[in-house]
Amino acid sequence: MKHHIVPVRLYLGIFGALMVLTAITVTVSFYDLGFLNTFVAITIAVCKATLVILYFMHVRYSNKLIWVFAGAGFVWLVILIAFTLSDTMTRAWIPLPPPLPM
Amino acid sequence: MSEPAPATNYLNWNYSIRSWLLTTDHKRIGLLYLMGVTFFFAIGGLMASLFRMELATPAGNLVTADTYNKLFTLHGVVMIFFFLVPSVPGVLGNFVLPIMIGAKDVAFPRLNLASWYVYIIGGCITLYVAVTGGLDTGWTFYTPYSSTYANTKVITAALGVFITGFSSILTGLNFIVTTHKLRAPGMTWMRLPLFVWAIYATSLIMVLATPVLAITIALIAIERATGIGIFDPAIGGDPVLFQHMFWFYSHPAVYIMILPSMGVMSELIACFCRRRIFGYSFVAASSLAIAIIGFFVWGHHLFVSTQSPYAGMVFSFLSFLVAIPSAVKAFNWTATMYKSSVSWQTPMVYAMGFMGLFLIGGLTGLFLANLAVDIHLHDTYFVVAHFHYIMVGGALMGYLGGLHYWWPKITGKLYPEWWGKFSALTVFIGFNLTFMPQFVLGFMGMPRRYYSYPVEWQALNVLSSAGATILGVGYLIPMIYLIWSLKNGKPAPANPWGAKGLEWTTPSPPPMHNFEQTPIVTEEAYAYGNEGHGHG
Amino acid sequence: MADSHGPLAHHFDSLEQQYESARLGMWTFLITEVMMFGGLFLGYVVYRTKYPDLFVAGSHHLDITLGAFNTVVLIVSSLTMAMAVHAAQEGRRARIIGYLWLTLLLGGTFLGVKVVEYSHKFHDHLIPGAHFQWHGAGDPVGPIQLFFGYYFLMTGLHAVHMIIGAGLLLWLIRLASKNRFSAEFFTPVEMVGLYWHFVDIVWIFLFPLLYLIGRHG
Numbered sequence A: 001m002k003h004h005i006v007p008v009r010l011y012l013g014i015f016g017a018l019m020v021l022t023a024i025t026v027t028v029s030f031y032d033l034g035f036l037n038t039f040v041a042i043t044i045a046v047c048k049a050t051l052v053i054l055y056f057m058h059v060r061y062s063n064k065l066i067w068v069f070a071g072a073g074f075v076w077l078v079i080l081i082a083f084t085l086s087d088t089m090t091r092a093w094i095p096l097p098p099p100l101p102m
Numbered sequence B: 001m002s003e004p005a006p007a008t009n010y011l012n013w014n015y016s017i018r019s020w021l022l023t024t025d026h027k028r029i030g031l032l033y034l035m036g037v038t039f040f041f042a043i044g045g046l047m048a049s050l051f052r053m054e055l056a057t058p059a060g061n062l063v064t065a066d067t068y069n070k071l072f073t074l075h076g077v078v079m080i081f082f083f084l085v086p087s088v089p090g091v092l093g094n095f096v097l098p099i100m101i102g103a104k105d106v107a108f109p110r111l112n113l114a115s116w117y118v119y120i121i122g123g124c125i126t127l128y129v130a131v132t133g134g135l136d137t138g139w140t141f142y143t144p145y146s147s148t149y150a151n152t153k154v155i156t157a158a159l160g161v162f163i164t165g166f167s168s169i170l171t172g173l174n175f176i177v178t179t180h181k182l183r184a185p186g187m188t189w190m191r192l193p194l195f196v197w198a199i200y201a202t203s204l205i206m207v208l209a210t211p212v213l214a215i216t217i218a219l220i221a222i223e224r225a226t227g228i229g230i231f232d233p234a235i236g237g238d239p240v241l242f243q244h245m246f247w248f249y250s251h252p253a254v255y256i257m258i259l260p261s262m263g264v265m266s267e268l269i270a271c272f273c274r275r276r277i278f279g280y281s282f283v284a285a286s287s288l289a290i291a292i293i294g295f296f297v298w299g300h301h302l303f304v305s306t307q308s309p310y311a312g313m314v315f316s317f318l319s320f321l322v323a324i325p326s327a328v329k330a331f332n333w334t335a336t337m338y339k340s341s342v343s344w345q346t347p348m349v350y351a352m353g354f355m356g357l358f359l360i361g362g363l364t365g366l367f368l369a370n371l372a373v374d375i376h377l378h379d380t381y382f383v384v385a386h387f388h389y390i391m392v393g394g395a396l397m398g399y400l401g402g403l404h405y406w407w408p409k410i411t412g413k414l415y416p417e418w419w420g421k422f423s424a425l426t427v428f429i430g431f432n433l434t435f436m437p438q439f440v441l442g443f444m445g446m447p448r449r450y451y452s453y454p455v456e457w458q459a460l461n462v463l464s465s466a467g468a469t470i471l472g473v474g475y476l477i478p479m480i481y482l483i484w485s486l487k488n489g490k491p492a493p494a495n496p497w498g499a500k501g502l503e504w505t506t507p508s509p510p511p512m513h514n515f516e517q518t519p520i521v522t523e524e525a526y527a528y529g530n531e532g533h534g535h536g
Numbered sequence C: 001m002a003d004s005h006g007p008l009a010h011h012f013d014s015l016e017q018q019y020e021s022a023r024l025g026m027w028t029f030l031i032t033e034v035m036m037f038g039g040l041f042l043g044y045v046v047y048r049t050k051y052p053d054l055f056v057a058g059s060h061h062l063d064i065t066l067g068a069f070n071t072v073v074l075i076v077s078s079l080t081m082a083m084a085v086h087a088a089q090e091g092r093r094a095r096i097i098g099y100l101w102l103t104l105l106l107g108g109t110f111l112g113v114k115v116v117e118y119s120h121k122f123h124d125h126l127i128p129g130a131h132f133q134w135h136g137a138g139d140p141v142g143p144i145q146l147f148f149g150y151y152f153l154m155t156g157l158h159a160v161h162m163i164i165g166a167g168l169l170l171w172l173i174r175l176a177s178k179n180r181f182s183a184e185f186f187t188p189v190e191m192v193g194l195y196w197h198f199v200d201i202v203w204i205f206l207f208p209l210l211y212l213i214g215r216h217g
Helices: A008-028 A036-056 A064-088 B017-021 B026-054 B065-100 B109-131 B145-149 B154-181 B194-226 B239-273 B280-296 B309-337 B346-369 B371-377 B381-411 B417-443 B455-488 C015-050 C052-059 C064-089 C093-123 C141-177 C187-212
Strands: none
Touching: A008 A036, A008 C064, A008 C187, A036 C064, A036 C187, A064 B194, A064 B239, A064 B280, A064 B309, A064 C015, B026 B065, B026 B109, B026 B381, B026 B455, B065 B109, B065 B154, B065 B194, B065 B239, B065 B381, B109 B154, B145 B194, B154 B194, B154 C015, B194 B239, B194 B280, B194 C015, B239 B280, B239 B309, B239 B346, B239 B381, B239 C015, B280 B309, B309 B346, B309 B371, B346 B371, B346 B381, B346 B417, B381 B417, B381 B455, B417 B455, C015 C052, C015 C141, C015 C187, C052 C141, C052 C187, C064 C093, C064 C187, C093 C141, C141 C187
16 A cells, blocks of 8 residues: 655654744733734644644645545534624624513 | 345345344344334324324313423434434435445444444433433423423433434444445446435535534533533523524434435436436535535524524525525426336335425425514424425435335335335325424414414314324335235345346345445446437 | 454455545544534634633633643644654554553643643632632623633543543554554554544644633733
8 A cells, every 4th residue: 555654854843833833822822912812823723733634644645535524624613603603793783672661 | 035046145144133233234234224213213103193182172181281392302302313314324325325336335334333223322212211201392402491491301311312413423424435435446426326425415414513413412411410501691601502503403404304315316216217317417416515505504493592683684595595406406306207207106106295295395494494484483383394394295205215115125025016105195195184284373373382272273283183193004004014025025126126226236135245246337327228208 | 444354344345445444434533523522612702702801811710831731742642643653654563552652641641730720620619510619809700600611611522532542542552562553554543643633633722712812911
């Protein structure tokens, strides 16, 4: 069977990148960036996850089918969250009617 | 056994109980599922007949209100999680899908057996709930009633549903990998039978949606056990969040139930019209479209649950979209039948039943997807009638049609044709008599889930209960003659219908590994030639 | 899959087909895992957007040092797991076993730290339910309880996955010492590897969501 064997040096490089990103996200969390707080934290987490998926989990060297399957779960999770937020975030746009007079 | 052709097949190579309970053969597992779903169908049907009897009179006089609540709850839980969801994929999918694609088995045979055991364990837990206190939350487990106020066995029932969910997940996973990796040489995606496309699309939904149900149901149980308060408004929790999570599974679950039957339909129509299915690629793609769009519509169950009107508009619009791929299928089936010489054998009669009932069910769904109309119809018998037309009229008719179609292949026996047609007609008539009045009742405002009602609604309710009796008889007849045929039926030839498809090239019943040699596919599915064009 | 009949099961034509099936199956399984954790992430996001300040107040009671330490531990364990797969691809049995033990040790460390963190919360009466106590002046207690509810649910489900992963590692070690793996057949090692990395990814998201966002102080 043919398998792509990832060189050890690349694993170590990815590991180093993950460590650096972890250091950055922890450091950044001590500064107030306003609305960027969440954005930065999530972006760094997504980068770290992508590195793990592509290299440690070998998706980078896999066929298209694996790419699709690796992505599908995350896409569907976004659907779940986005459409639920479309309710919870817009619910307050229309004020509730006042209580009925007794 | 006096079988012609090969002496040993998957049924007779070993008769021991052990060889059944530890089997990893997809065909035997299909039969194990057949026993399971038939049993649970009988239980669910029994509950339905009890509360239909109660509803024959306006006053609540046969059972108490509490008992009534438990009856309809368990009817829903049993029928949905233990009959409709596993029926076509578990029985017919397990049996024919690997054969249809020319494989020796599913990709993970032991996982397949495990999923049956998981299903049975979940079922036993649910039966335990039924006999020791019941469940009265409705099959929807809505909070805060289920998490705080209900005095019935919510945690145990949640455990049963949770466990059964994994059976569904494992089945879906198995079919996905099987379809991708175990197709015979030459079996390209565009040569796959449409049943395989439908089961594949169903499996995608199972894999993507069921885990959310699992965690949701687990949260209910955890909240109830520990008072952690996830959905409790008293500490700022949001009960509507539960509804979002629940319907993220349970609306796609409707497609888990109906899509496989649509796949069966495509097989039946092609075979009994002797035609290549009209618009093959569109019918195949519409299965995937239904599976995907089905994930964007769940909010139409929350139109009156304080969901934001803006979300409501989006969900309403998207709900209408699902009608398109469903209609693509219906039109293509009709176009296939057009000017073909239809042979009216039992499976085809069931298929016609499906067509009529699914059409009504689908069109009334459009009423409910409409934001304004839904406010009037929500939680009335109109909704009850609508989803029974889809799930019983559609899914169950398709299942029975498929069971009759593949019965000679599964058992190697033919059933009495006259009784087959008779049962199909009885089911069709009984079904319409049961549920057509419920549309009217719902439109007049009769709410669902009440055990008594005003006197003026009695006539329609009596009609409905009478129809349910006919329907019950209609389901009993096949049970009798199919079991009868096991011993007394005429031996079935390899291809009793003259159908195309790999499953008809192997003996009935098939040998242990399905084929003597791995088949090599050289033609499209439904290569029926021009036999059907005679009238043109 | 490695039965007494050798690694190739009867219904596959080749080891390659069997390997590809296992890999696709594992990825499909991971989709279900994403969606299952997804239900919890959904609730977390909904409540965080509803009560942003109170969730920040709650997160100040989590120990950022222990959280960061555990993050590092898990990433190292992912590296050792990847190295175990690497060793398996090269068919080097002693190395497989060594890396697996190392991974197991790191997983155990993570769980140990988690126990310390949980016991702190228990000590401070931060377990949601009847005995929940909160000393922040003027904060409504309810949503903070929700924060800790989600903290325990998410990290708890994650910890359960870690424990299952530890069991899988022990199973692999046993198979490896029975010499079941070779450069031609090492599917179980790679599949458990995928699972382990997935559990790591979950933590990669849990750490900023629970410990970091809005911290700055």
